[in-house]
Structure formats: C-alpha cells, structure tokens
Amino acid sequence: MIQLIIAIVLGMIMILMAGVAIYHKKLKVAIIAAGAVSLFASILYILLAAPDVALTEASIGSGLSVVIFFYVLNKIRKYDTEK
Amino acid sequence: MILRNSLLFLLLIAFAAIIISLFSTNYSEAEQLGIVAKHYAENAKAEVGAPNLVSAVVVTYRGLDTLGEVVILFLTAAIIGFMLKSKHSVNNSDKRIKGSEILETAANALVPIIILFGSYIFINGHLSPGGGFQGGAVIASAFVLLVMAKANAKLSHKIISFTESVSGFSFVIIGVLGIILAAGFLDNTFLPLGKYGSIISAGAIPIIYIFIGLKVGSELTSIVNNLKESQNIEI
Numbered sequence: 001m002i003q004l005i006i007a008i009v010l011g012m013i014m015i016l017m018a019g020v021a022i023y024h025k026k027l028k029v030a031i032i033a034a035g036a037v038s039l040f041a042s043i044l045y046i047l048l049a050a051p052d053v054a055l056t057e058a059s060i061g062s063g064l065s066v067v068i069f070f071y072v073l074n075k076i077r078k079y080d081t082e083k
Numbered sequence: 084m085i086l087r088n089s090l091l092f093l094l095l096i097a098f099a100a101i102i103i104s105l106f107s108t109n110y111s112e113a114e115q116l117g118i119v120a121k122h123y124a125e126n127a128k129a130e131v132g133a134p135n136l137v138s139a140v141v142v143t144y145r146g147l148d149t150l151g152e153v154v155i156l157f158l159t160a161a162i163i164g165f166m167l168k169s170k171h172s173v174n175n176s177d178k179r180i181k182g183s184e185i186l187e188t189a190a191n192a193l194v195p196i197i198i199l200f201g202s203y204i205f206i207n208g209h210l211s212p213g214g215g216f217q218g219g220a221v222i223a224s225a226f227v228l229l230v231m232a233k234a235n236a237k238l239s240h241k242i243i244s245f246t247e248s249v250s251g252f253s254f255v256i257i258g259v260l261g262i263i264l265a266a267g268f269l270d271n272t273f274l275p276l277g278k279y280g281s282i283i284s285a286g287a288i289p290i291i292y293i294f295i296g297l298k299v300g301s302e303l304t305s306i307v308n309n310l311k312e313s314q315n316i317e318i
Contacts, residue, residue, distance in 0.1 A: 052213060064220065075313070
C-alpha cells in the first residue's frame with residue numbers, strides 16, 4: 001500500500017515537471033525540469049523492481065542528456081546573437 | 084493560446100479516463116509468466132549460467148539487439164563528431180570561464196570513485212543489476228564532470244577512438260567465435276560456465292560486458308567532448 005502511494009506521488013511530480021518542461025518560458029528551467037522527470041522516473045523504476053532500467057535512466061536521462069542539452073543550447077544561442 | 088492549451092489538457096484528461104475505464108473493469112494481474120518469459124526463467128541457469136536474468140536475455144538470447152543498439156550509438160557519435168568537426172582547431176580555452184573551486188575539488192575527489200563504480204557495474208553485470216551500457220554511461224558521466232570542472236582539460240581523441248574501435252571489433256569477434264565454437268552468434272558457452280554466481284562464470288558474458296562498457300563509455304565521452312570543444316567555434 002505504501003509503495004502504491006509513493007508511486008502515485010512520484011507520478012504526479014513527474015507530470016508536474018513535464019508540464020514545467022513544456023510550458024516554462026526559460027529554456028534553462030525547461031531543461032532542468034526534463035532532467036527531473038528522468039530522476040523521478042528512475043526512482044519509480046526501482047519501486048517497480050527494474051534496477052537495470054533505473055541505472056540507465058538516472059545516468060543517461062538526468063545526467064548526460066541534460067549536459068548535452070545545455071551545450072547545444074549555449075551553441076544555438078551564440079549562433080543566434082551573432083546573426 | 085490559453086484556449087488551445089486548455090482544450091489539449093481536457094483532451095488528455097478524457098483520454099486518460101477512457102484508458103482507466105478500459106483497464107479498471109476487467110483487469111487482473113497475470114498469474115503465470117508468458118511462454119518466452121517462462122522459458123527464460125526456467126532454462127537460463129542451465130543454458131547461460133548468469134544469476135542476473137536480464138543480462139542473460141540482453142547479452143545471449145537477444146544479443147543481436149544489443150549489437151544493434153551499440154551500432155546506433157556508434158552512428159550517433161560518428162555523426163556528431165562529423166558535423167562538429169572544426170576546420171581550424173583554434174585553442175580559445177582562455178575565453179572559457181573557469182569552473183568554481185567547489186566543482187574542481189569535488190571533481191578531483193569524485194572522478195576516480197565514479198570510474199571505479201562504473202567498472203564495478205559492468206564487471207559484475209552478470210551477477211548484480213546493471214551491465215555494459217549502464218556502466219559505460221556512468222564512466223562517461225565521470226568524464227563529463229572532469230570536462231566541466233577543468234576548463235583546460237583535454238581528452239585525447241586518439242585514445243577515445245582507439246578504445247572505441249578496438250572494443251567494438253572485439254565484441255563482434257566474440258560473437259563470431261560463438262558461431263564457430265558454440266551454437267550460434269554471441270553464444271556464451273564456448274567458455275566454461277563455471278560456478279554459478281561467482282565472478283568468473285557465465286561463459287563469455289563478463290568479457291562481452293567489459294567490451295560493451297568500454298565502447299559505450301568512450302562513445303558518450305566523445306559526444307560530450309566534441310560538443311565542448313566546438314563551443315567557441317562557429318558552425
């Protein structure tokens with residue numbers, strides 16, 4: 001029962017963060033929110049007894065892809081201001 | 084805009100309601116495993132000898148899919164490296180803002196530990212959760228920390244591409260050895276299965292996982308490294 005409650009709370013936080021990622025005006029906040037979705041998803045995967053997927057999600061989803069997005073955002077912004 | 088967004092939201096809620104009503108009326112958890120899952124659960128110990136069933140499926144039963152994944156990742160890294168190739172390799176590292184002292188000190192302390200943890204994940208891939216892909220991603224995140232903390236850190240392209248190509252080649256060679264010495268492509272039984280649950284067991288799975296981990300780690304590191312080095316260069 002307590003697992004179900006934690007899972008529901010995590011799911012609601014994920015939906016909230018996904019909404020922030022879509023609708024926030026600042027791209028930096030949106031990227032961090034997208035990383036947070038992955039972070040909470042990885043906790044959810046552990047609750048659902050899938051530690052392999054949780055490891056992948058935590059390292060790729062909330063670690064590397066956020067950094068890559070930031071690098072790309074920095075590059076695009078520079079290109080825009082120069083034009 | 085607000086009207087469109089709220090309409091979209093209502094549509095999503097209606098969709099969720101339909102899905103929930105479909106499943107809540109006549110939904111019951113499956114009591115038994117499916118045919119394929121049952122075969123894996125019953126025969127994996129004798130056929131593959133890996134306590135981590137996911138590894139047994141990913142590396143041996145569905146090894147070709149793993150090879151496909153690795154190839155896709157290789158293509159991604161190659162395309163990013165090709166698109167961001169700098170025509171003139173100017174060194175404008177002095178323009179970069181230095182990482183903060185906290186970040187630098189933390190990187191000094193954490194990078195070796197994270198690399199150790201990543202290697203632990205892929206060496207123990209056949210015993211505990213995780214495997215080559217996860218371990219490689221953890222190792223790559225250690226290098227990301229290093230690259231972000233030290234503005235002047237330079238990772239050698241030669242070493243990265245050498246590790247990547249050698250491990251990818253060895254992965255395929257081991258797969259072909261499976262055809263020659265055992266039942267089929269990527270069959271792990273051409274090495275002795277060993278004692279169930281010990282670190283040197285499950286045939287070729289640990290070796291394959293070490294190669295996958297090195298390959299994935301070097302590919303992800305090269306993606307981030309290429310992006311970092313092209314920050315100050317025009318597209």
